[in-house]
Amino acid sequence: MWKWLVDTLRANPEIAVFLCLSIGAYIGKLSFKGVGLGAVTGTLLTALVVGQLGITVSNDVRAIFFLLFLFAIGYGVGPQFVQGIAKNGLPQALFSILICALCLGTAWVAGRIAGYDIGSTAGLFAGASTISSALALSVDAIEQLGLAAGETTRLVNAVPTAFAMTYIFGTIGATMIICVVGPKLLGIDLVAACRAYERKMGGHGQSGDGLRAWHLHIVRAYRIGDGSDWIGKSASEIEAGHGLAQLFIERIRRDTQIVDATAEMTLRVGDVVAVAGNRAVLMQLAGPGLVEVEDAELLNVPVEGTEMLITNRKVNGQTLAELAKLPVTRGIFLRRIRRGATGIDIPVLPATTLHRGDVVTVVGRPQDISRVLAAFGRADRATEETDIALVAAAIVIGAILGSIVLRMGSVPVTLSSSGGVLLAGIALGWLRSVHPTFGRVPPAANWLMNALGLNMFIAVVGLSSGPSFVAGVQELGFSLFLWGMVVTSVPLILALYIGRYVFRFDDAILLGCVAGARASTASLGMLTARAKSQTPALGFTVSCAVSNTLLTIGGILIVLLAR
Numbered sequence: 236m237w238k239w240l241v242d243t244l245r246a247n248p249e250i251a252v253f254l255c256l257s258i259g260a261y262i263g264k265l266s267f268k269g270v271g272l273g274a275v276t277g278t279l280l281t282a283l284v285v286g287q288l289g290i291t292v293s294n295d296v297r298a299i300f301f302l303l304f305l306f307a308i309g310y311g312v313g314p315q316f317v318q319g320i321a322k323n324g325l326p327q328a329l330f331s332i333l334i335c336a337l338c339l340g341t342a343w344v345a346g347r348i349a350g351y352d353i354g355s356t357a358g359l360f361a362g363a364s365t366i367s368s369a370l371a372l373s374v375d376a377i378e379q380l381g382l383a384a385g386e387t388t389r390l391v392n393a394v395p396t397a398f399a400m401t402y403i404f405g406t407i408g409a410t411m412i413i414c415v416v417g418p419k420l421l422g423i424d425l426v427a428a429c430r431a432y433e434r435k436m437g438g439h440g441q442s443g444d445g446l447r448a449w450h451l452h453i454v455r456a457y458r459i460g461d462g463s464d465w466i467g468k469s470a471s472e473i474e475a476g477h478g479l480a481q482l483f484i485e486r487i488r489r490d491t492q493i494v495d496a497t498a499e500m501t502l503r504v505g506d507v508v509a510v511a512g513n514r515a516v517l518m519q520l521a522g523p524g525l526v527e528v529e530d531a532e533l534l535n536v537p538v539e540g541t542e543m544l545i546t547n548r549k550v551n552g553q554t555l556a557e558l559a560k561l562p563v564t565r566g567i568f569l570r571r572i573r574r575g576a577t578g579i580d581i582p583v584l585p586a587t588t589l590h591r592g593d594v595v596t597v598v599g600r601p602q603d604i605s606r607v608l609a610a611f612g613r614a615d616r617a618t619e620e621t622d623i624a625l626v627a628a629a630i631v632i633g634a635i636l637g638s639i640v641l642r643m644g645s646v647p648v649t650l651s652s653s654g655g656v657l658l659a660g661i662a663l664g665w666l667r668s669v670h671p672t673f674g675r676v677p678p679a680a681n682w683l684m685n686a687l688g689l690n691m692f693i694a695v696v697g698l699s700s701g702p703s704f705v706a707g708v709q710e711l712g713f714s715l716f717l718w719g720m721v722v723t724s725v726p727l728i729l730a731l732y733i734g735r736y737v738f739r740f741d742d743a744i745l746l747g748c749v750a751g752a753r754a755s756t757a758s759l760g761m762l763t764a765r766a767k768s769q770t771p772a773l774g775f776t777v778s779c780a781v782s783n784t785l786l787t788i789g790g791i792l793i794v795l796l797a798r
Contacts, residue, residue, distance in 0.1 A: 241288050248292040248698070255282040255694040273757075274686065275367040275693055276402050279395055282694045286701015297695040301371055302656050304688025306630050307681050308368060308783065309660020314592030314668035315575050315780035316661055324777030327748055330730075330738050331781040334752035337726040338364045339789045343796045345718045351397075353377060354390035355711060356797040357790065358397025363722035364786055365405040366754060370398050371692050372790030375653050380798070392700040395693075396707035401719025406757065408720060412727045413750050413758040414765060421731060423742045429768035432743035436586035454485065454511045455520075456530040459502055463524030471498035474565070481559070482512035483566045485600065488533050495602075498565060509533050511566075540570070540598045544671055545591050546612040556585035563610040566603035571596040575776040578678065579759070582769045592668030613671055621680045625663065625673060633659025654791060661784065727753065744774030751778030754786060 244251045259278030315324075342363060346356030357373035377390050418425055459465055465473055470484040484496045488507040494500075502508065507530055510517060521527045545551070550558065558564055572581040573594045581587060589595070594615050597607060608614055637655020667674040676684075730749045734740045740748050743766075750758035751774060762771040 244285070244288060245290055248290050251285055251288075251290045251698060252292060252296070252691065252694045255285055255697065256690055259690065259694070273406065274690055276399070276406070278690045279399055279402075279693045279697045282697025283395065283399065283701050283704045286698040286704070289702060290698050292695045292698050294695070294699075297692050300688045300691035300695075301375070301653065302630055302634065302688075303684050304368070304371070304692060305653055305657045305787075306626065306633070306660040306663075307676075307684035307688060308787065309657045309662075310664035310667075310676055311660075311681055311685065312575070312780040312783050313661040313664025313666075314590070315776050316784055317665040326738055326740075327751070327774060327777040328781045330734060330740075330748055331752040331778040332785060333733065334726060334730045334749075335782050335785040335789060337729055338722070338753070338786065339792060339796075341725050342722045342793060345722050346797055349714065349718055351711075351715075351797075352390060352393060353380075353794055353797045354393030355397040355707075355715070357793050358394040358399075359401055359715065359719060359722060360793045361394070361790060362398040362401030363405045363719045364753065364789075365402060365409060366783075366786040366789070367398075367689055367693065368783075368787040369790030369793075370394060370696075371689065372651075372653055372787060373794050374696060375651060376791045376794040379651060380794070389703070391696075392703040393707055395696050395700045396704050397711065397715060399704075400708065400711070400715050401722070404716065404720050405723045406755075408723045409727060409753055409755050410758045410761055412724060413746055413753075413755065414761040417727075417731050417746055417749065420728070421735060421742070421745075423746070425743075425746070425762070425766045425771075426768070428742040429766045429770040432741055432770055433582065433584055433768070436582075436584035453514050453517060454509055454534050454536055455517050456507055456509050456528050456533050457520060457525040458528050459504055459506045459508065460524045460526060461504055463504075465502050465524070466504055468502060469498065470496045470500050470502070471562075471565070473502070474498075477512070477516065481568065482510060482516055485509045485511050485536050485566065486533055488530060493533055495600075498562065507533060509536055511536070511568075537601060538598060539601055539604055540596060541604050541608070542615040543595050543597055543608055544612045544615040544668070545589050545593045545595065546669060546671055547610065548591060548669075550589055550611050551591045552588055554586050554588050555583065558589065559585075561610075563606055567597050567599045567607050569595060569597055574772075575780060579772045579776050580769050581772055581776070587773070592665075619677060619680075620675065621677060622673060622675050626676060629659040629663045629674075630656050633657070651791065654788065657784070657787065740774060743768075743770045747771030747774030748778050751775040751780075752782045754779050754783045 244254070255278055259281040260274045262277030262281060263274035339360065342356065342360035346359060351359065354377060357377070358370065361367065361370040361373060373394050374391050377394070378387060380387070382390070417423070473484060474482055486509040487494055487496050487500065487502070489503070496508070507528060509530075510520065555569065569583055572583060572587065572589070573579065574581050574590065574592070578594070581593075597604065599607070633655040634652035635655070637652045637658070663674050667676075727749065730752060731745070734745045734748050746762055747759060750762060750771070756779075759772065759775050763769055
């Protein structure tokens, strides 16, 4: 039975690849206190074990899925990468660039001191920085060095070995340093810092999901009495008097007629008005001049919710408080803001800025929704269709341009096809956020290309490297694990102090910036849980988009530095 299984896997390597993906995904789900290995590491470990059977997989399979993965990662980070570099979030982008340089430099120095070869140094960088995409680019870069076939194979096989030995602490250690050690080193009370930041940003200083009270709304009916100070005022004047409390007069019953309220409509004694707004604010309205009444017909206000993609450059960079003053936003309630490739939830605070590419959930009357859509962007309608033609064209164009070799004296300089595809993905992702009429890749499709592309690549690399893995571990030993701890810890600890004392980030977003600069999504999840707030995410999105790109490119640079 065992011999038959081994022979089958050798004769049909595609079965072995999917076997590694399946088992690796289950291993990746195992976690301790919310921290797990992830599917990539699980797949790699499984492939290294299965690879002991001597299974050969064509490198063409690896190359195809690798390009698919690079496009997906570029497409996902494109809007925030360009946003951070160009204007908004520039300090966070510069911070990420510096931390990426520290990660790269620390790995290079460690490799030189320890005497590691190119492959082991590249794997040390990728594993300790927990950037799986860098592993892929390092393998590609080593194959482009023009070395002898045997030497190339040896160095390529060393990359996943070093990666596997350093990735575990890279994941767990980074999360612990950012979420547990960091606040203690800097003396940060994360919950208090987030509440203070929310108050400073115009919120209510509530923790966790308490901010829901700011944008959960109800509709109530009030009859205007003789003593009301609403008499003789327009609807817009009354609404403006409540500022950020977001109160809107939706409909009016005058005599026996019900009409939709306009901003200019003046209120009279005896009018019954349907008022939408914050629950706590509406409960305080009732009094001698305003008597709450039950009017089912008046309160039957048609309401719809829509996800809106922000595309208007005039909206870009404006705060919610500034946008709330615009006539076009009258009657609109904002429930949610999602930003970046992974849809990070951004806290809804008056001083929160909107970026092009953000997806916001708005609620209001159909006519109000239509008005704000025309001014801010377009509805982000759910669809399963991917613009395959443009995705494939972008990969082709990026790969061809990246393959061009320029010479600076005798030194060849090239992006490589993989680097070109990554940049093509960034370009198309950004263009899609600005002109959302073409190039659509639904989030689920982008996730599949990202996850499947990378894990297929890792599975092939692991199967090919399996026979040399045991020998590599015996040669490098426990010292590689210790060097991985150094390469993980040093840049992160320095990042904490650089973020506070050089860039002077607020304590509430500092740790989010550090997590983003290391592209550590697991750290962000633990941070928001410990902070009982989504506020740390304000420091994560831009820094993560920039670092995800730069650390990936670092897979090429570390090979060039270690030559």
